[in-house]
Amino acid sequence: MEEETYTKDEKELFVLLKFFKNYNSNYIPVNEDEKKMVENNIRDYQKIEDDVIEVANARFENLKNYENETKKKWTTFHDVECHHCGFKTSLLPKGEEKTANGFTYFYFMCPKCNEKFDNGFPNTFKESAEYAESVYTYLDSKGPDGRINHIRLGISKGTMEEMRKKAVKLQKAVKELEKSYKKDKERYHQFAKLVADHVAFLTIEKYKFICGSKAIGES
Numbered sequence: 001m002e003e004e005t006y007t008k009d010e011k012e013l014f015v016l017l018k019f020f021k022n023y024n025s026n027y028i029p030v031n032e033d034e035k036k037m038v039e040n041n042i043r044d045y046q047k048i049e050d051d052v053i054e055v056a057n058a059r060f061e062n063l064k065n066y067e068n069e070t071k072k073k074w075t076t077f078h079d080v081e082c083h084h085c086g087f088k089t090s091l092l093p094k095g096e097e098k099t100a101n102g103f104t105y106f107y108f109m110c111p112k113c114n115e116k117f118d119n120g121f122p123n124t125f126k127e128s129a130e131y132a133e134s135v136y137t138y139l140d141s142k143g144p145d146g147r148i149n150h151i152r153l154g155i156s157k158g159t160m161e162e163m164r165k166k167a168v169k170l171q172k173a174v175k176e177l178e179k180s181y182k183k184d185k186e187r188y189h190q191f192a193k194l195v196a197d198h199v200a201f202l203t204i205e206k207y208k209f210i211c212g213s214k215a216i217g218e219s
C-alpha cells in the first residue's frame with residue numbers, strides 16, 4: 001500500500017485551519033486592536049499549517065527511505081559460490097531462513113546444479129554485527145585442545161585485530177541506527193498527539209463560531 005503524506009488528523013487540521021484563516025480574512029475589523037488581532041490569528045494558523053506540512057513531509061521521506069531499504073533486500077544481487085558444485089555467479093536471494101545458530105540467512109538456488117545454498121552471512125545489519133562479534137569471540141577463545149582457536153587455525157594477530165575493530169564498528173553503527181529509529185518513532189508519536197490536540201481544540205472553537213456564541217479574539 002502506498003503511504004500517504006498526511007494522516008487523517010493532519011488533513012482534518014488543514015480543513016479547520018482553512019476555516020479559521022478564511023473567517024479571519026473575511027472579518028472586517030472595527031478598530032486597530034481588532035485589525036492586529038486578525039493579523040496575528042492568520043499568522044498563527046499559517047504557522048501551524050506550515051509546521052505540520054514540514055514535519056509530515058520529512059516523516060514521509062523518512063518512512064519511504066526505510067521502506068526502500070526493506071525492498072532493496074530482495075532486489076540486490078549477491079556474488080555467491082554454490083557449496084555443492086562450486087559455481088560462482090551473481091544472484092538474487094530466493095528467500096531467507098533462520099538457522100540453528102539463530103541467524104537469518106538468504107538462500108539462493110544454484111542455476112547450474114539446482115541445489116539450495118546460502119552465502120554464510122546473516123542478512124540484516126543487526127545480525128551481521130552479532131555474527132561478526134560471535135566469530136571474533138570464538139576465534140579468541142580456547143578450543144578443545146586448550147589452544148586459542150585463531151592460533152590453531154593460523155589466523156594472524158593483525159587479522160584478529162582487524163576483525164575486532166570491524167565488529168566494534170558494526171555494533172556501534174547498529175546501536176546508532178536503532179537509537180535514531182526509536183527517536184523518530186517517539187517524535188512522530190508526540191507530533192501525532194499534538195495534531196490530535198489541535199484538531200480537538202479547533203473543532204470545539206469552530207462549533208462555537210458556527211453557533212455564534214463567540215466573537216473574534218475571544219478565548
Ligand SMILES: [Zn+2]
Nearest residue numbers: 082085110113
Ligand atoms: Zn551448484
